[in-house]
Amino acid sequence: MRAVIFGASGLLGRSVMRAFGDMAVTGTGFGRTAGGLVEVDATSPYAIARVLGQARPDVVVTCVGERRPGVWSFAPDRARESNVDAARLIAEGAHREGARLVHISSDYVFDGVTPPYGPDSLPNPLNAYGRWKLMAEQAVRAASPDAAILRLPVLYGPVQHPAETNLTEIARLVAAGAPAELDDVCVRYPTHVDEAAEVCRRLADALLAGERLGSVVHWSAEQGLTKYRMALRIAQRFGLPTGHLRPGDADAASGDRPVDCRLDCRDLPEALTPARRLFDIEFRPSWSPG
Ligand SMILES: NC(=O)c1ccc[n+]([C@@H]2O[C@H](COP(=O)([O-])OP(=O)(O)OC[C@H]3O[C@@H](n4cnc5c(N)ncnc54)[C@H](OP(=O)(O)O)[C@@H]3O)[C@@H](O)[C@H]2O)c1
Known part of the structure; x- marks a missing residue:
């Protein structure tokens, strides 16, 4: 089987490349x-x-x-482009080539x-990014009606630099020790990239086997945490002080950040469901260049 992974240089794409490692894979970066x-x-x-x-990919x-x-x-x-x-x-x-398509979208x-x-x-995005993601979904559905659209929440995993994920940015604030206020209203569901990549792979296998899937699929970790709570967990796990951290409401007050987009994943068939990873155990604040 042959696969093309677009965006293979990114946080999720690198993990998806690994998940498709037994195929003849072409990865693209920009x-x-x-x-x-x-x-x-x-x-x-x-x-x-x-x-x-x-x-000439199959997927x-x-x-x-x-x-x-x-x-x-x-x-x-x-950004819109x-x-x-x-x-x-x-x-x-992908449609012209007769390839099956898995498209990544967002909560x-x-x-x-x-x-x-x-x-x-019913989608109702609050900011430009959400509107673009919804427009992308609509365009994908029109161009490739059999595509699987996978919506994901905030992701974490091995990063190439500390600013690559929100979670490593939070870890940097925890470690820096300077006074910092973190939103304690908006709930996020940090999900490991390898878990998301495994769902991609299982979706691809199902599409290649000719299975009919609903066009939109959800995957998310179950543990909901605000940025402030994530910071406390990170500090606790790595034995760092928390006195410089204060709970705030900046994201919620901005009006363009959703408060809680918990994704219901129960429609995902058992065979496509990966083993769940816990943020408290899996999160690593370190990064490696390259
Ligand atoms: N990270 C999250 O928390 C999260 C959560 C939900 C959904 N998502 C979605 O998941 C997907 C992957 O996210 P990610 O976190 O892996 O993002 P990322 O680390 O920023 O990677 C984005 C990828 O897109 C490529 N790219 C950007 N503009 C491009 C262009 N004009 N032409 C070709 N390639 C281009 C980048 O290439 P270069 O870096 O080589 O330029 C990179 O490979 C995105 O659709 C994102 O919206 C992400």
């Missing part, structure tokens, strides 16, 4: 192409057609996206007011 990744601008239909034409996974809030505000057009246009173009390319398509949210719950 700014980061170390380790044999193919450079592809996923906003270019020609670049996508070229890599798909060469790899495609889209991990391309722009999830950094700084880029949403300073380069919104570019990376989240929406890239998703549409990859879905069109931010929901407003966080009435959790839990099932795959059929």
